[in-house]
Amino acid sequence: MSPRVGLDRDKIVIEAAQIADEYGMEGVTLAALAARLGVRPPSLYNHINGQAELRSLLAVYGLKQLYEAMSSASRGLSGSEAVLAMGKGYAEFAKKHPGLYEMTLEAPDANNAELNEEAGYVLKLIISVLAPYKLSDEGELHAVRGLRSILHGFASLEQKGGFGIPLDVSVSLSATIHAFLAGIDRFRE
Amino acid sequence: MSPRVGLDRDKIVIEAAQIADEYGMEGVTLAALAARLGVRPPSLYNHINGQAELRSLLAVYGLKQLYEAMSSASRGLSGSEAVLAMGKGYAEFAKKHPGLYEMTLEAPDANNAELNEEAGYVLKLIISVLAPYKLSDEGELHAVRGLRSILHGFASLEQKGGFGIPLDVSVSLSATIHAFLAGIDRFRE
DNA sequence: GTTGCTTAACTAATGGTATTAGTTTAAACT
């Protein structure tokens, strides 16, 4: 019926990302993906190695976009303004791309080099934005974990609908980051 | 072949929780559950209304245990000691029961009264532990979100293996909570 | 242009999943 559709990994990943954002991570089935691409499920195996690989590709794709969102939001700023802007960029990305964001949290897969690389970039960005605070070596590691947890915690809870009350979440996030920074002395020792 | 096994909702939920903790949330299939209970999959429908309801039951079951863990950890303490202990209790539960913890985050399901009730108890516990800080009405709401995000962020990232480096996570969590409390003035306005 | 290689699509088949319908029979209750 269908001659060659002209599929490739990029088109597959992009379409899969849209499904993820529309229907959630569990909506990304090879059947649904194939249907949207006008192809039968087995045909996808000519380009990807099954669902597991697709998820890895989506994680990498998502991390790249997350990095870009955080990076562009904080570019040119410094100090608490940079931290705050980066946090908002993070939250906005997670809200705008819920499925893709979920994908970025999939098993870091010690063997997947590209995924580790992208995750490393995000980490370095967080480190760089905390650099002005002159933390101790070990303190910096703890602080990065703290900030990451705040960002992910907000993004994740908002996504799961955990914040029932109609109260601006971005205000909560800003205040929390400010509080965290106000007490960042804790990470100097 | 098998006479009555003597199944009931409790036994099903307990066994499902064990599967969740051993193999993760996605390992909780009715097929695996039935096999472990010595029964055929359709038999489970005599007690539960399918996978969806099972997940709701697990969420409630997990929230009860989470509440107990947080509550007993902070009992008798006050101020920052209480917040810290509660946080450690939260983290310990999530680490000890990864699958069940994941389940507690499933869609709050506005229609599920029992789930909302349990979630409400956890929320009230967090509120009570922040009460001594005399926050403003609105500030309290933001602060609760912040603390919850920190707790969930740490639990979730640790679970996903996001903290690669071999550095005590409980130290990171303590320091982050301390920093948050040090800057809690932000929530007084 | 024809030939031939590569590979993107296909069909068919397998095995896993949840779920429904309908049946048997064990256990509980009069």
Place this chain on the structure above:
DNA sequence: AGTTTAAACTAATACCATTAGTTAAGCAAC
């Protein structure tokens, strides 16, 4: 003891991912 209730079952359906093997499109070389 007889009746009812419900806990187990078998059988069937409809998804899902995946593998094996097949067809045919498109491109490169002659």
